Amino acid sequence: MGMVTNAFVIDVREVSFMITIKEIAQMLGMSTTTVSNVIHGKTKEVSQATIEKVEAALEEYNYIPNISARNLAQNESKIIGVAMRSRKDKYDDNALKDPFTGELIGGIEKALRHSGYYMMIYISEDVEELVQHISLWNADGLLLLGILGEEWRKIKERYKKPTVFIDSYFDKEIKDLVNVGLQDYQGTYELTKYLISCGHRKIAFMADNCVGVDSERFKGFCQALNEAGIIFDPKKDFLYHRPSRAERKQSYDEICNHCNDYTAVVCVSDYYAVSLINELEARGISVPDDISVAGFDDNYLSQKHRPAVTTVHQDPELKGELAVKQLIKMIKGKRIKEHSIMLPAEVMVRDSVKNLNK
Amino acid sequence: MGMVTNAFVIDVREVSFMITIKEIAQMLGMSTTTVSNVIHGKTKEVSQATIEKVEAALEEYNYIPNISARNLAQNESKIIGVAMRSRKDKYDDNALKDPFTGELIGGIEKALRHSGYYMMIYISEDVEELVQHISLWNADGLLLLGILGEEWRKIKERYKKPTVFIDSYFDKEIKDLVNVGLQDYQGTYELTKYLISCGHRKIAFMADNCVGVDSERFKGFCQALNEAGIIFDPKKDFLYHRPSRAERKQSYDEICNHCNDYTAVVCVSDYYAVSLINELEARGISVPDDISVAGFDDNYLSQKHRPAVTTVHQDPELKGELAVKQLIKMIKGKRIKEHSIMLPAEVMVRDSVKNLNK
DNA sequence: CTGAAAGCGCTAACAT
DNA sequence: ATGTTAGCGCTTTCAG
Numbered sequence: 023m024g025m026v027t028n029a030f031v032i033d034v035r036e037v038s039f040m041i042t043i044k045e046i047a048q049m050l051g052m053s054t055t056t057v058s059n060v061i062h063g064k065t066k067e068v069s070q071a072t073i074e075k076v077e078a079a080l081e082e083y084n085y086i087p088n089i090s091a092r093n094l095a096q097n098e099s100k101i102i103g104v105a106m107r108s109r110k111d112k113y114d115d116n117a118l119k120d121p122f123t124g125e126l127i128g129g130i131e132k133a134l135r136h137s138g139y140y141m142m143i144y145i146s147e148d149v150e151e152l153v154q155h156i157s158l159w160n161a162d163g164l165l166l167l168g169i170l171g172e173e174w175r176k177i178k179e180r181y182k183k184p185t186v187f188i189d190s191y192f193d194k195e196i197k198d199l200v201n202v203g204l205q206d207y208q209g210t211y212e213l214t215k216y217l218i219s220c221g222h223r224k225i226a227f228m229a230d231n232c233v234g235v236d237s238e239r240f241k242g243f244c245q246a247l248n249e250a251g252i253i254f255d256p257k258k259d260f261l262y263h264r265p266s267r268a269e270r271k272q273s274y275d276e277i278c279n280h281c282n283d284y285t286a287v288v289c290v291s292d293y294y295a296v297s298l299i300n301e302l303e304a305r306g307i308s309v310p311d312d313i314s315v316a317g318f319d320d321n322y323l324s325q326k327h328r329p330a331v332t333t334v335h336q337d338p339e340l341k342g343e344l345a346v347k348q349l350i351k352m353i354k355g356k357r358i359k360e361h362s363i364m365l366p367a368e369v370m371v372r373d374s375v376k377n378l379n380k
Numbered sequence: 381m382g383m384v385t386n387a388f389v390i391d392v393r394e395v396s397f398m399i400t401i402k403e404i405a406q407m408l409g410m411s412t413t414t415v416s417n418v419i420h421g422k423t424k425e426v427s428q429a430t431i432e433k434v435e436a437a438l439e440e441y442n443y444i445p446n447i448s449a450r451n452l453a454q455n456e457s458k459i460i461g462v463a464m465r466s467r468k469d470k471y472d473d474n475a476l477k478d479p480f481t482g483e484l485i486g487g488i489e490k491a492l493r494h495s496g497y498y499m500m501i502y503i504s505e506d507v508e509e510l511v512q513h514i515s516l517w518n519a520d521g522l523l524l525l526g527i528l529g530e531e532w533r534k535i536k537e538r539y540k541k542p543t544v545f546i547d548s549y550f551d552k553e554i555k556d557l558v559n560v561g562l563q564d565y566q567g568t569y570e571l572t573k574y575l576i577s578c579g580h581r582k583i584a585f586m587a588d589n590c591v592g593v594d595s596e597r598f599k600g601f602c603q604a605l606n607e608a609g610i611i612f613d614p615k616k617d618f619l620y621h622r623p624s625r626a627e628r629k630q631s632y633d634e635i636c637n638h639c640n641d642y643t644a645v646v647c648v649s650d651y652y653a654v655s656l657i658n659e660l661e662a663r664g665i666s667v668p669d670d671i672s673v674a675g676f677d678d679n680y681l682s683q684k685h686r687p688a689v690t691t692v693h694q695d696p697e698l699k700g701e702l703a704v705k706q707l708i709k710m711i712k713g714k715r716i717k718e719h720s721i722m723l724p725a726e727v728m729v730r731d732s733v734k735n736l737n738k
Numbered sequence: 739c740t741g742a743a744a745g746c747g748c749t750a751a752c753a754t
Numbered sequence: 755a756t757g758t759t760a761g762c763g764c765t766t767t768c769a770g
Contacts, residue, residue, distance in 0.1 A: 040515070042763055053741040058765065067739055084538070086515040090451035091763035094746045099448070116697050118476055118486030121680075128476030131501060140500055140517070143489060157398070157444040159498070180442070296684045326654045328686030339474050400747055411757045416749065425755055449747035452762045 041083040050075055061087070093160065102134055102349065103161035105144045105152045105177075107168045111266035112230070117145050120293065121321045122338050123167075126188070129342030130165060137350055139163075149173045153180050163349045166190065170234055184352035186345045189235050200352065202345040202363045206235050207242035209334040209367030213316055214246035214288060216332075216369055221378030222286040222314065223252055228261040228277065228298065229290035236290050239318060243288055261287065263294060274301040281313055286375065292317035292324040295331050299374065310376035320370050329373035336367055399441040408433055419445070451518065460492055460707065461519035463502040463510045463535075465526045469624030470588070475503050478651065479679045480696050481525075484546070487700030488523060495708055497521075507531045511538050521707045524548065528592055542710035544703045547593050558710065560703040560721045564593050565600035567692040567725030571674055572604035572646060574690075574727055579736030580644040580672065581610055586619040586635065586656065587648035594648050597676060601646055619645065621652060632659040639671055644733065650675035650682040653689050657732065668734035678728050687731035694725055 043061070047054045052072065059068055060076040079085075093099045104127065106117060113119035118127060127143070134141045139162070144155040149169075156164060157180055164185040166177070171192045178185070187201040217225055227243050229236045240260075247254050261280065264273045278301055281287065289295035295317030299309045309315050309329060317324045317333035324331035344363055351358060401419070405412045410430065417426055418434040437443075451457045462485065464475060471477035476485060485501070492499045497520070502513040507527075514522060515538055522543040524535070529550045536543075545559040575583055585601050587594045598618075605612050619638065622631045636659055639645065647653035653675030657667045667673050667687060675682045675691035682689035702721055709716060 043765095044763070054764080055742085055766080056740060059740095062765090069739060072739080086512065088452070088518065088763050089516050090448045090457070090518065091746090092765080093448035094446070094452055094748090095763080095765045097746070113486075114697075116483060116486035116490055118482040118489065119697070121479060121482070124476040124479070124482030124486070125474060128471075128474035128482070131476065131503070132474055135503060140513075142498055142500060145489065145493060154444065155498075158447050160446065160448065293680075296680070300684055322651075322654070323680065323684060326658055326681060326685055339472075339477070401749095402747070412748080413750080413758085414756060417756090420749090427755060430755080446747050449762090450749080452764090453747080453749045455762075 040088070041085050042088070043085075046076070046079050046083065046085060050079055052076075061085075097160070098162050099160045100138070100140055101142050101159050101161045102139045102163045102165060102346075103142055103144055103156050103159065104130060104165045105156055105167065105169075106146075107149060107152065107170075107173060108145045108147055109230075109265075110147055111264070111269075113265070114267055117143075121323060122291065122293075122319050125321065126167075126338035126342045129339030130346055131342075132339075133343040133346035137346065139350075149176050153177055156181050163353050165345055165349060168234060184349055186349040186352070188341060188345050191234055191238060198361070200348050200358055200361050202341055202348060202365070204235075204336050204341070204365045205367040206238035207245075209242060209318065209336070209369075210239040210288065211242035211246050212367075212369045213318075213332075213334050214243045215249075216371065217286050217288070217314070217316065217375060218246060218250045218252070220314075220375055222375075223250075224284045225252070225286045225288060226259045226261050226280070226284045227254075227288050227290075228263055228294055230263045230265050230294075232260070239290055259284075274298075278302055278305050278307065281307065284313065285378065286314035286316065288316050288318075290318055292319040292321050292331060292333055295333065295374070296323045296327050299327070299329075299331070310374050314375040316375055324370075324372070327374075332372045332375040333370050334367050335370050336365060341365060398446070399443050400446070401443075404434070404437050404441065404443060408437055410434075419443075455518070456520050457518050458496070458498055459500050459517050459519045460497045460521045460523060460704075461500055461502055461514050461517065462488060462523045463514055463525065463527075464504075465507060465510065465528075465531060466503045466505055467588075467623075468505055469622070469627075471623070472625055475501075479681060480649065480651075480677050483679065484525075484696040484700045487697030488704055489700075490697075491701040491704035495704065497708075507534050511535055514539050521711050523703055523707060526592065542707055544707040544710070546699060546703050549592055549596060556719070558706050558716055558719050560699055560706060560723070562593075562694050562699070562723045563725040564596040565603075567600060567676065567694070567727070568597040568646060569600035569604050570725075570727045571676075571690075571692050572601045573607075574729065575644050575646070575672070575674065575733060576604060576608045576610070578672075578733055580733075581608075582642045583610070583644045583646060584617045584619050584638070584642045585612075585646050585648075586621055586652055588621045588623050588652075590618070597648055617642075632656075636660055636663050636665065639665065642671060643736065644672035644674065646674050646676075648676055650677040650679050650689060650691055653691065653732070654681045654685050657685070657687075657689070668732050672733040674733055682728075682730070685732075690730045690733040691728050692725050693728050694723060699723060 043054050043057045047057045057076055060073055065073055108117055118124045131141050142159055144152050146152050163183055166187045169190050189203050190201050227240055232240055244254055261277050289298060295315050299315050302309055307313060317331045320333045320335035324333040401412050401415045405415045415434055418431055423431055466475055476482045489499050500517055502510050504510050521541055522539060524545045527548050547561045548559050585598055590598055602612055619635045647656060653673050657673050660667055675689045678691045678693035682691040
């Protein structure tokens with residue numbers, strides 16, 4: 023009978039490991055309001071003594087707020103949703119396998135973390151499904167990757183909070199739309215001009231689709247050709263690559279067979295450029311001696327490959343950071359000055375393109 | 381006066397865009413329980429007519445549950461936390477820049493998505509901070525990357541739910557600990573034996589630390605040397621690389637100057653191997669003619685580089701998927717058969733190591 | 739300076 | 755087969 027348990031003394035260290043405001047208030051003999059006020063630094067109307075007592079208890083019992091409760095009460099979540107329209111056939115459904123995406127999401131994650139937000143990634147081929155997940159978590163803001171105009175409507179219909187697009191292109195310049203992108207058009211335009219200046223006239227374009235970003239890159243490519251008076255046959259000269267594991271080999275067989283007709287191929291990404299070079303070399307075709315290949319992105323694939331790949335530089339990490347910056351501005355209710363940021367794209371001349379003039 | 385507003389008719393489509401169970405119940409003239417039951421498929425005791433009415437309303441008003449409320453009521457979150465002890469100096473604090481990590485996290489994301497869970501990433505240099513974030517969200521389970529023994533204690537103290545480690549090594553074989561890792565030791569052991577068989581005797585090891593995974597790889601390396609009677613001087617022959625942007629150049633200067641003393645360098649990752657090769661070549665030292673270099677990981681860096689890099693293969697995506705599988709088993713209360721999965725590591729012989737016997 | 743109480747949206751035990 | 759109700763942990767208004 024030595025020990026007497028006092029029902030009013032709650033020592034949570036031994037009961038459960040997650041203490042609540044109510045419990046702390048009870049222990050300290052005060053109201054939850056006061057505790058809550060101290061937690062939130064609303065201490066204008068709290069006595070110094072109380073503040074210290076509460077803070078000590080918070081510390082001692084290792085108080086961690088229950089964020090679900092907080093979200094419910096405040097109707098906000100501190101979550102930023104990152105939604106990606108994906109293609110299952112690409113990178114075997116592993117979204118971060120693509121070095122571009124990896125670096126971009128990494129940049130977003132870093133920026134979000136430094137601003138006190140949490141990141142939740144939603145990936146789907148289906149926009150409906152994306153919308154479901156976004157709404158479910160009541161994210162405070164949204165980052166949208168690889169979204170097209172029509173898809174955007176569906177999302178906007180149901181998600182009303184701040185939204186920033188990354189790498190999107192829309193038909194009409196919609197006024198209040200915030201996008202962070204790249205000078206894709208100019209990138210391939212300059213790159214292609216460079217190829218032409220090296221004496222290339224038979225140039226193919228390789229991609230796995232022709233919408234959004236890739237479409238812009240294709241347009242820039244075509245423009246350079248046009249200006250040089252070179253005729254491009256979209257049926258023949260657009261090398262369509264099917265990236266799914268099952269079709270990959272056949273796809274490269276077709277493309278490589280086709281390559282005799284060209285002196286150069288512009289690829290829509292470094293990944294494809296490097297892959298193509300390897301496939302070509304495996305078939306005894308040497309780059310740049312037999313054929314030239316250029317890429318886009320300037321990530322370590324093109325940088326560290328030998329021959330180093332001529333490509334267009336971009337900084338995905340910066341893209342992500344800027345997008346986050348814009349989004350947080352919007353969440354805080356500040357005005358956005360630049361609705362459309364287009365990061366510069368710069369041609370990086372390296373060794374995978376041969377100068378035919380020499 | 382034409383329109384009469386009936387206070388009991390709530391048409392949420394025009395009021396707010398997030399309908400609640402209560403509102404649906406009100407409109408349909410039934411209780412929230414019934415609606416909730418239909419939502420959760422507990423329809424054993426609900427009439428067909430009611431079910432249909434509810435489902436129609438759910439559909440029409442586009443009901444999306446408020447997950448905070450659900451989490452609060454059920455004390456679960458459908459969130460899986462992925463916590464990483466990071467180093468700010470590595471990859472400029474962009475965790476996903478490392479192709480290994482990118483692919484691993486991508487694999488985790490994919491597996492989680494396919495099992496109906498949401499992923500939240502917590503990254504910090506500071507374990508205390510990691511624990512804070514983990515507790516905050518009340519994650520249903522935890523995946524721990526790059527965590528050491530001492531750090532694990534701190535986490536376990538506060539987080540009691542299912543936890544799976546990825547690539548961790550612990551001093552004592554703690555019985556109930558679930559880990560998914562790789563045969564790191566065997567990997568470098570076999571790799572180094574291969575180098576020795578090629579006639580190399582002066583071999584350095586390059587890494588940015590010597591704990592956890594890297595320590596195991598180092599041990600395997602040493603073992604192979606030992607067995608061949610080669611003496612390794614940890615002071616001199618362990619090439620310590622400082623990866624921060626500021627120190628990178630100087631670090632490579634030192635290492636490259638040092639390289640004359642060796643015929644081969646074993647690097648702890650493909651990234652470092654490829655970087656080293658480029659740095660060497662920039663200084664006029666040719667691989668593999670002047671010196672041989674080997675890597676670890678077998679990602680596209682080693683595969684697509686020229687010369688293609690001799691390395692040790694692993695499958696990070698699979699690692700992630702297996703870890704998720706284990707974790708979900710634990711969450712569902714099933715027994716775990718294999719507490720420690722060590723994926724096989726296989727030497728990939730390519731062109732960056734010279735055979736000195738010929 | 740402090741406290742009582744309502745309410746955020748949902749679940750589940752317990753009626754009926 | 756359906757409804758009532760308490761409660762999850764926190765915030766916030768309003769009263770003292």
